[in-house]
Amino acid sequence: MEEGTTPANSLEPPPLPYTLRTRKRAIAFFWTLFVIDTCAQPVALYFGLWYGTNLSHNMVFTIVTAALGGISVFEYFYRLYNLFRKDSRARPLNAKKSWLDFFHINFTLVWLILAVELIVGTVQPEPYVRLVAMVLPSVMFYFGFVHLSLDVLRMMGFKAPFRISSTPKGSVMPTALYVLIEDVVAVDGGGGQMYRYALRTRYLSSPYFRRMLFEMNCFWAGGSIIWAGAITAIVFTTPEPVAYTLGWCLPFVWAALWTIITIPWVQSDLRREKKAWRENRGQLGIPFTDDIDAPHGRTRLGSVQDRLPQLFPWTREKASTPSTPEPSSPETHPEIPIQNSTCEADPQAA
Known part of the structure; x- marks a missing residue:
């Protein structure tokens, strides 16, 4: 059996060989530097100078x-190096060396x-302070609309127009x-690449996992757009010093709040996913395929929605019915990726 696959009668979905528990210090170190660089430093330099x-x-x-x-x-050039180097183990599965x-x-x-925004905002003798304060809200708008657009296209049945x-290319829009x-x-x-392979196996095998990611994407992308809109209104209606400070600080308040909400939400949904997998004796829908119509079980959001039936009725989930999927393997379904020669497994992680 290939790495990342799970027998049809397995009691749990395919595992993900990655944990954040051993990387807490590195994550905390990076985010401390990032907050200083993109929040504390611009505000301190502005007021000080x-x-x-x-x-x-x-x-x-x-x-x-x-x-x-x-x-x-x-980070940009570090990623570029990791993706382009000859012996890269990080680039997308089965992608060419030149593919980002x-x-x-x-x-x-x-x-x-952002470069255009900063140049336009600072090239004048009297800088346009409010435009410079819009750097982080602009990032929130961009990723919010891009992420929502992908999921809207997915629900409309569009195929990937290029490798994502x-x-x-040609697969169901992820x-x-x-x-x-x-x-x-x-x-x-x-x-x-070992993680890319394991995650793709889990994604294609578990309709519940796909639904959870869809709901979390709507939560983050939708929240990003709403908060960016609110911050934009604040930036253009308050005194310049206040606008500048809040424009650089409020995005981090939003990110921290959304993270605090997300952690227990995801932990709860992952437990529900395991339960749904055991009850249905494996995956539902077409095996090892991104079947957007596959029944996926009741997610945490769906359970909350049951208590508030008047809210967002168009997002109601399909009730899943226990079924025993036919034995299958990734080889019989072309959408499951096969590791290329550059993907070397880590025996310890496996």
């Missing part, structure tokens, strides 16, 4: 923008948008959060 020196306002923002984004720039993953493509587009990370998790963990988290 604007009110504490005789520098021109244009020079103040020249310094602020020059010092901005050091961690992000390092979906997150890096969007990373590049976001940097181009490990999802081949839910956007699945692609984000795949790319970030594989490259930035060091999971590599």
Whole structure:
């Protein structure tokens, strides 16, 4: 049996060979530097140079923008190196050496948008402070609309017009959060192609897992757009010092709040997924296929919705009925990816 696959009578869905528990210090270190770089530093430099020196306002923002984004720039080129190097174990499954993953493509587009925004906002003798304060809300708008668009296209039955990370061209459009998790963990988290393969096996095998990712994507992408809209209103209606401060700080308040909500939500849904898998003796729908019509069981959001039937009736889930799927293997279903020669398994993780 290939790595990442699970027998039809297994009591649990395919495992994911990755844990955050052993990486807590590295994650905390990175996010501490990131918050300092993209929140504390721009605000501190703005107030310190604007009110504490005789520098021109244009020079103040020249310094602020020059010092901005050091961690992000390092991360960009670190990812690029990991994806392009000859012996890369991080690039998408079965992708050519020159192919970037979906997150890096969007990373590049976001940097181009922000570069234009910062140049326009600071090139004038009197900088447009409110536009400079819109850097992080712009990122929230971009990823929110991109992630929602992918899932809308998915629900409408569109196929992937090009390779989206490990999802081949012509396959069912993947839910956007699945692609984000795949790319970030594989490259930035060091999971590599082994994690891409294991995650894709889990994604194709478990309709419940796909539904959970769809709901979480709507929660994050929708919340991102709503919060970005609220922050934009604040930025353009409050005094400039307040607008600048809140424009750089409120996105982190949103991210922290959404993370606090997400952790117990996902933990609960993963327990429900295991229960649904045991009750149905395996996966439902077409085996090892991204079948968007497959019954998936009652998620945590669905259970809450049952108590509030008047809210969002169009998102009601299909009730799953126990069924015994026909024995199958990835070889009989072309959508399950087969590891290429660059994907080397880690015996300890496996």
